[in-house]
Amino acid sequence: MGLRTLPLAAAFCLLATAVAGEPLRPVPRDHIVAVALEIPDTLRPRARPADDRRCAPDGAICIATRSYAADVCRTIEAAAALHGLDSGFLARLLWRESLFDAAAVSPAGALGIAQFIPATAERRGLSDPFNPAEAILASAHYLRDLRGRFGNLGLAAAAYNAGEERVSRYLAGRSGLPGETRAYVAAITGHAAEDWRNGPTPRPDLALDPGRPFLDACLDKATARRMPSFEPQLRPWAVILAGRDDAEAANLEARQAVARAGTLLSGERIDTARQRFPGMRTARHFAQVGRDSRSEADALCARLKGAGLGCIVRRN
Structure with a gap:
């Protein structure tokens, strides 16, 4: 708690107005005393940090x-x-x-x-x-x-x-x-x-x-509000496992495919990128396994289809 002083003259003025018929008389300066009013610290404004x-x-x-x-x-x-x-x-x-x-x-x-x-x-x-x-x-x-x-x-x-x-x-x-x-x-x-x-x-x-x-x-x-970020370094050909409007949904579907594929996709890197392939009106998020050639991508997709999984091959 901090203490603040207030001249008692102010209190005298308030008291005088409540007493009917009593004229207000000035208070001699040497009669003014100070009273201590307790002001909670929580009511004091906090100091602002410098600058x-x-x-x-x-x-x-x-x-x-x-x-x-x-x-x-x-x-x-x-x-x-x-x-x-x-x-x-x-x-x-x-x-x-x-x-x-x-x-x-x-x-x-x-x-x-x-x-x-x-x-x-x-x-x-x-x-x-x-x-x-x-x-x-x-x-x-x-x-x-x-x-x-x-x-x-x-x-x-x-x-x-x-x-x-x-x-x-x-x-x-x-x-x-x-x-x-x-x-x-x-x-x-x-x-x-x-x-x-x-x-x-x-x-x-x-x-x-x-x-x-x-x-x-x-x-x-x-x-400039332009901090650089890395984009996935996609390989030339994509074996697409899932395509969705939402990246998390595409990732979830791809993880499920990886789990079903067993050794076919064991150790494979799954990239998810927002892309718009020919014939598409808007971009979507595609989860994919990359390959360096069309023949490699086709071969992997064929093995996946043979295991009952869906996939398509597209050029990145």
């Missing part, structure tokens, strides 16, 4: 509204260096999560620039997911730990998106990954989750703009 800034707990890194994009890029670079991450990887991941929006809230309840769900934020010691400086540092720290647990950046990204237990089940062969997570890993790293799981470990160039310093490239792309 509308949000800072890391130690105050070493701050992000201000007037220099937001530049400060975010500098914080990403510093956080990546602190935790031994590629700055391009961290920037791509945060852009994919929130478009660098510190106030972002997902339909699933993920919060802030790094999209921490409240339970994960609490577990990681993040007090305010909407503080971008604190959240970026917490995100980099978490990704470092995920890389240590799962062995590489691709699986770390998968765990950041789908959860650690889901990736553990995926690696143990007890579960697949959601289509959203597959697209997430491919867009950030340029490689499918299967590449990161099966090895050898990919070594992609994650620079935002090869040949340019990170800060320059990050600021240019953030202010």
Whole structure:
């Protein structure tokens, strides 16, 4: 509780008006005393952060509204260096999560620039997911730990998106990954989750703009709202297992086909891409197995049809 003083003369004036017929007489200055009124701290306005800034707990890194994009890029670079991450990887991941929006809230309840769900934020010691400086540092720290647990950046990204237990089940062969997570890993790293799981470990160039310093490239792309992402590197011919308007539905149907195919598709990489083939009015999401030639694609599709599965062959 805080205390505030108020001249008693004001109270005298109010009292005088309630006494009929009594004329108001001025109160000598030397008779004015002060009384202490208790003002709850909860009613006091909170101090605004200087320059509308949000800072890391130690105050070493701050992000201000007037220099937001530049400060975010500098914080990403510093956080990546602190935790031994590629700055391009961290920037791509945060852009994919929130478009660098510190106030972002997902339909699933993920919060802030790094999209921490409240339970994960609490577990990681993040007090305010909407503080971008604190959240970026917490995100980099978490990704470092995920890389240590799962062995590489691709699986770390998968765990950041789908959860650690889901990736553990995926690696143990007890579960697949959601289509959203597959697209997430491919867009950030340029490689499918299967590449990161099966090895050898990919070594992609994650620079935002090869040949340019990170800060320059990050600021240019953030202010232009154009952060680069990788698209699936499709092989020339596609053996299409499923085509749907929704990517997750296409992935689900493809996973079911893989399960029924047994050894025919064992170890095959399934790519999902939004495409419009000749004769189609609109694009759809197609889950496919790639081949380098028409003859190879036809041969695989024939074997799948022989096993009672549907497929079509198209040129990418």
